[in-house]
Amino acid sequence: MINPEQFRFFSEMVRQTSGISLQKGKEYLLESRLNELARVLGLKDIEELYRKTKFQPTPKLKEQIVEAMTTNETYFFRDQHPFDALKNHVIPELIKVKKDVKRLKFWSAACSTGQEPYSIAMILKEHFQALNNWRVEIIASDISQQAINKGKEGRFTQVEVNRGLPIQLLIKYFKQNGAFWIVDARLKNMIRFKKVNLMGPFIGISSIDVIMCRYVLIYFDQKTKKDILAKLVKALNPGGYLFLGATETPVGLPPNMKRKTFGRATCWQKTG
Ligand SMILES: C[S@@+](CC[C@H](N)C(=O)[O-])C[C@H]1O[C@@H](n2cnc3c(N)ncnc32)[C@H](O)[C@@H]1O
Known part of the structure; x- marks a missing residue:
């Protein structure tokens, strides 16, 4: 059993980082995740992990605990509706507004293993051939290096591609290699x-047209959520859109963000 001091120590470290x-x-x-980490690191138990982290901390070890x-x-295509909103409303509008600069920037902030940015990429490829001569970029970021590496590799299991990916898109954009499906x-x-x-x-993230920051703010306290929302809004272009997870309440969103509803999706547009 994790004791109160170990819980305090690890939870504080995770919160701060x-x-x-x-x-x-x-x-x-905390106990089940850190027991597993202790096992992977060849340590006896959480107590040994606790002592190692407290008395011989390294950036790598801290990173492993947070991961x-x-x-x-x-x-x-998690929840489907935000992606329908992108396809039917948001991207067509941005294409009109940005027809002179011919540049679009998406950001999947907290993208985990990449399914969200790959879903955006498929929408763009499938429905917006007009963007072929535009500069279109999707930034995909996460705190977890392991998740980022997996996303970059673009190698998914059968179970993963069975979750949300229509068969015709699987066939069109993925190649089977043994037990895995590799992204084109x-x-x-x-x-x-x-x-x-x-x-x-x-750093290096600004002038974004669409930010998807979904199912991550739920893990933060109100103050942290508010600070992050302010930074996200700052990174958006005027007229740009922010999507949160369906269950996430945008408490603390700056007043220059206007609520928009497209079909069954809700998002927020930066007004100025
Ligand atoms: C539940 S997943 C959501 C993935 C994706 N946005 C979606 O909606 O399917 C939450 C992700 O947030 C990431 N995360 C947690 N804290 C973070 C932080 N401080 N900065 C960036 N990413 C973070 C996790 O590593 C995890 O991959």
Whole structure:
């Protein structure tokens, strides 16, 4: 059993580094994830991991602990409605507005293993041939280097492609290789994966037209959420859109963000 001091120590470390807030009651989660990490590192138990982290901390070990506490659940075209909104309303509008600069930038902030940015890329390839001579970029970022590496590799299991990916898109954009499905270079080339901690500065990320920051703010406390929302809005172009997870309330969103509803999707547009 994880003891109260170990819980306090690890949860504080995770909160400070990643913003992920582990309240009382989450002891079982911390315990099971850190037991697994201790096993992988060849340590006897959580007590040994605790002592090592407290008295011989290394950046790598801290990173492994934070990674162990992230939840990387994701799937292709998650919730469907935001992607319908992109296809039917948001991208057509942005194409009109940006016809002179011919440049579009998407950001999947907290992209996990890449299903979200690959879903955006498929929408662009399938429905917006008009963008062929535009500069279109999808930035895909996450705090977890492991998740980023997997996204960059673009190698998914049968179970993963069964989640949300229509069969015709699987056949068109993925090649089977043994037990895996490999993403086509046409999609990979549209995406730039990079490690970004939402708690830190967004270096090199600005003038974004669409930000998807979905199912990550739920792990943060109100103050952290508010600070991150302010930074996300700053990174958006005027007229740009922000999508959050369906269950996420945008408490703390700056007043220059106007709520928009497209079909069954809700998003926020930066007004100025
Ligand atoms: C549940 S997944 C959501 C993935 C995707 N956005 C979706 O909706 O399917 C949450 C992701 O947030 C990432 N994450 C957690 N804290 C983060 C932080 N401080 N900065 C960036 N990413 C973070 C996790 O590593 C994880 O991959």
